[in-house]
Amino acid sequence: MDPRIREHAQTIAEHSTGIESGDNVVVAAPAAAEELVVALHEECAERGANPVYTSSSSRASRAFLRNREGDFETPEHLLAMYEEMDVYIAVRGDANASETADVDPETNAAYRRAMQPVLQERLSKTWCLTQFPTPGNAQLAGMSTDGYQNFVWDAVSLDWDEQYEHQQRMVEILNDAEEVRIAAGEETDVTMSVAGNTAINDKGEKNLPGGEVFTAPVRDSVEGEVHFDMPLYRQGREIEDVRVRFEDGRVESHSAGRNEEVLDGVFDTDEGARYLGELGIGMNRAIDTFTYNMLFDEKMGDTVHMAVGSAYPDTVGEENEVNQSAEHVDMILDMSEDSVIEVDGDVVQRNGTFVFEDDFE
Template sequence: MNKQEFDRLLEKYADVVVKVGLNLRSDQSLSIRGIIEDAPFIRKVAESAYKAGARYVDVLWDDENIKRIRLQYADPETLTSLPEWLLHRYEEYYKRGDAELAFHSLNPDLYNGIDSDRIAITRKTLSQKIGEPLRKYSNHSNWCVVSTATPAWAKKVFPDLPVEEAQEKLWEAIFSACRINTPDPVQAWKEHIQKLDKYKDYLNHKKYTSLRYKAPGTDLTIGLPEDHVWGGAQESFTNGITGTVNLPTEEVFTLPHKDRVDGIVTATLPLNNQGVLMEEFSIRFENGRAVNSSAKKGETDLRKLIETDENAGRLGEVALVPNSSPISQSGILFYNTLFDENASSHLALGNAYKTSMQGGADMTDDEFTSRGGNKSLIHVDFMIGSAEMDIDGIKQDGSREPVMRKGEWAFNV
């Protein structure tokens, strides 16, 4: 595409982020987290945000190569260090009810060759010092996660193309997945959200006690807490704003019961977790806990991820995505969970969202876990869906109903 057309699509993308993803209010400030390669699009978002009446747009820049350099050369004892101002910065925005936009565009091979112990230390430190303290604010403010076609990521997705061509092709895929190339992207998103709401409402009405998954390499039963709530597309925050937290999104999701997951599940797509790639892996669960895991690539990293804390080896999310989703049908392996999770039904290791349980947002951690919710430092999605997956919903009387057949919805809404 020519530069003029690209700039037009980039502006439409920025407007979707501000109007659909964040649903930014005119009196809000906006905190943005991104790497320096995201800069051209971040400037477009800032422009759109100020046009929408934003009070202030503040960008916290990062450099993924500096992250790798630190892991290579820093004294291991310093890897648990983070500046105190970083936490205070986040708290300031959350306490004030301002908006946050995060970019997820990292190089999938960023940490190739880096010692897995160093990676595990930094991952746990971020979760403890930034992630965990701020979970209490996660429903206070409108937030959204998006991506840009950075050079390293584009080259991973399209390795046979020169970098510039790979970036253009990845941008085209992002625009398509986020409905930017439609005549009216904002209206297209409204219609898509209404469609996802119908599936969410159907599942909430059913109140299944568990889900049974069957596919090659997968035979898994996931119990659901009595008061589970299916969500999808949009989330409402205590600051009074409703937004779409992931762009793109094709899922409906809820939380599993932390003690009622049994069987084996095999991933159908690679998992890129903070620059570490894990491929062709399986996990076996007993009474909710991962008791065994194996992987063709990244097995040690997978094991360390599961061992992050005492509950990292339990599940915190179950999400359903039809195989016919536009991202799946694109045939592109993105090596980016934000996109790949919307091509495939998936699960998440670790923390469960309190908003996935009736009244959960007002519960203490002890109350939440006593009802079946999981609390952990991590929340890592991995993809398990395919055109060969069948899912049954099990009712209170033990009878079963088809929820998905061959990767597609088995009911009409």
């Protein structure tokens, strides 16, 4: 076994989830990630935890979604398992990143609505989402298998204490903020209130790798237009050139240069899918390659991402409403040129450089 796999497992068990004796741990991973699953079971054994392995398969999911007739039901047996667990570890790793490309977007939306209680239960526990470097994801990223392995394991093994200190300065700015403005190029100018909400410093715990600072907008406060100029891969399809217009917090119009019907399905999932649940600022400059994998892409330095759909409750203050949805879909815009982030009228980032960095101008 590559020693970096055991290092990956140790980081998950120790840094990301803090697995302890007696913890009931669920590991969900594809067959291609079996070596990481084995290493995680070793970690659980050493810590006196109780692991259960559930295999995730995009081929099986596709088969179910394309052949199911009638309404979807919440899988109560899966919900029961999540109610009993203490730690959830989700490992991504595709043999074919486009496996579900021929599943109807409306079917996906209906399934996600049925799965919402399961998702909420899962998110209420200690959890970590990570990536195993598979050939399918390497191909999607335009990398060799070896090159992608190096990319993933370098990103996972970052000095997270040092990264935390770098990001904490942005957390402090946002936690004192009333309003944030994002402007980039000629097509993006959007404002939102973050008053009373909390910024989170992502140092590789719930997401591994980490490397962002994120919060939630006040639900009805988002106003303006955004051109998400970086693509996203959703339901096995690439969505490009997304444009969204917000009024009173709600998505009132949208378009995409490619696969717009997938975006239609997202926004039609439920009413909460038409509101922003997250504003995130990418601050991990060790991730310098776009790979069509949101777990990495949203952390890149010189980027901002916004997610329509569910908000993380930890980011929402007691006086504000937590946006709820069966969806949580991140979309990214490049902030490296002709762009600013303003907080209460003051520029805190210009062209990707933060006000607390030496080369800020």
